[in-house]
Amino acid sequence: MEKLVYTGKTKNVFALDNGNYLLKFKDDCTGKDGVFDPGENSVGLTIEGVGDVNLRMSIYFFEKINAAGISTHYVSADLKNTTMEVKPAKVFGKGLEVICRHKAVGSFFKRYSEYIEEGADLPAYVETTFKNDAKGDPLVTKDALIALNVMTDKQYEELKVMTQKITKIVADDLLEKGLVLYDIKFEFGYDEAGNVMLIDEIASGNMRVYKDGKYIDPMTLSELFFKA
Numbered sequence: 309m310e311k312l313v314y315t316g317k318t319k320n321v322f323a324l325d326n327g328n329y330l331l332k333f334k335d336d337c338t339g340k341d342g343v344f345d346p347g348e349n350s351v352g353l354t355i356e357g358v359g360d361v362n363l364r365m366s367i368y369f370f371e372k373i374n375a376a377g378i379s380t381h382y383v384s385a386d387l388k389n390t391t392m393e394v395k396p397a398k399v400f401g402k403g404l405e406v407i408c409r410h411k412a413v414g415s416f417f418k419r420y421s422e423y424i425e426e427g428a429d430l431p432a433y434v435e436t437t438f439k440n441d442a443k444g445d446p447l448v449t450k451d452a453l454i455a456l457n458v459m460t461d462k463q464y465e466e467l468k469v470m471t472q473k474i475t476k477i478v479a480d481d482l483l484e485k486g487l488v489l490y491d492i493k494f495e496f497g498y499d500e501a502g503n504v505m506l507i508d509e510i511a512s513g514n515m516r517v518y519k520d521g522k523y524i525d526p527m528t529l530s531e532l533f534f535k536a
Contacts, residue, residue: 309324309325310322310323310324310325310330311323313329317336317338317350317351318333318334318336318337318338318351318359318362319331319332319333319334319509320332320334324393327396328383328393328394328395328396329393329394329395329396330391330392330393330394331391331392331393331394331509332389332390332391333359333360333362333363333390333391333392333509334359335354335355335356335357335358335359336351336353336354337351337352337353337354337355337358337513338350338351338352338513339351339352339353340352355527358527359390360387360390361511361512361527361530361531361534362509362511362512362513362530363385363387363390363391363392363509364387364530364534365509365510365511365512365530365533366382366385366392366509366510366511367382367385367387367392369477369478369481369510370382370506370510372477372481373474373477373506373510376473376477378470378473378474378506379470379503379504379505379506380505380506380507381394381395381396381397381497381505381506381507382394382395383395392509394507395499395505396499397497397498397499397505397507398497398498398499399495399497399507400453400458400459400463400496400497400498401438401453401456401458402438402439402440403438403439403440403495404436404437404438404439404448404453404458404495404496405436405437405438405439405445405493405494405495406434406435406436406467406471406493406494406495406496407434407435407436407437407491407492407493407494408432408433408434408471408472408474408475408491408492408494409430409432409433409434409435409490409491410429410430410432410475410479410489410490410491411427411428411429411430411490411491412424412425412426412427412428412429412430413426413427413490413491413516414491414516416430416433416435416491432472432475432476434468434471434472435447436448436449436450436453450464459498460502463498463502463504466504467496467504470496470504470506471494471496474494474506475489475492478492478510478515479492482517482533485532485533486519486520487517487518487519487524487529487532487533488517488518488519489515489516489517490515490516490517490518491515491516492514492515492516493514493515494506494508494510494514495507495508511526511530512526512527512529512530512533513526515529517529519532
């Protein structure tokens with residue numbers, strides 16, 4: 309038996325009898341005025357098959373990351389039903405996004421354009437933001453996370469190292485297909501013992517990727533990824 313516990317923008321979450329959870333991927337996408345935009349905070353359109361490609365990419369990378377000995381919530385998946393079984397995890401605070409940047413673009417460049425050229429290389433730079441639509445997902449420093457009792461110093465350092473390792477796995481894989489990762493967004497949680505683990509999904513809508521110097525939109529990226 310499965311019981312609906314949360315209805316999300318792009319996924320629904322069900323509780324399973326074995327203590328794990330089931331994520332049901334939907335074809336709903338974030339966007340505005342019918343245009344797909346992974347940075348938007350509301351559902352703007354439905355694209356047939358997007359739930360399937362998001363799940364396929366998530367399975368591909370979660371299996372690679374698990375094989376590398378990095379903790380994730382991934383247990384198994386069912387492509388026929390577009391579902392993924394995951395281990396239970398608590399989120400940090402009310403939800404935390406972790407971004408790893410290889411290039412100075414997007415919000416990073418807007419903030420620091422006086423100090424850096426657009427598209428300049430960054431050393432797998434990690435930053436964290438609180439998930440809060442009303443406040444525009446505010447940036448939060450390591451010291452603030454500790455002062456606010458969101459996480460410990462040890463958990464932050466663990467999260468940072470994991471983020472950089474996972475980003476390298478994704479970036480190296482994309483590079484083999486002629487694709488360059490500029491930045492990527494992750495979500496992390498922790499188990500009952502406080503151990504950090506990668507949660508949510510690893511899909512094209514969470515990364516900024518370029519080919520031959522041109523930005524590749526998420527749906528095209530998914531197509532290129534599985535064709536290459």
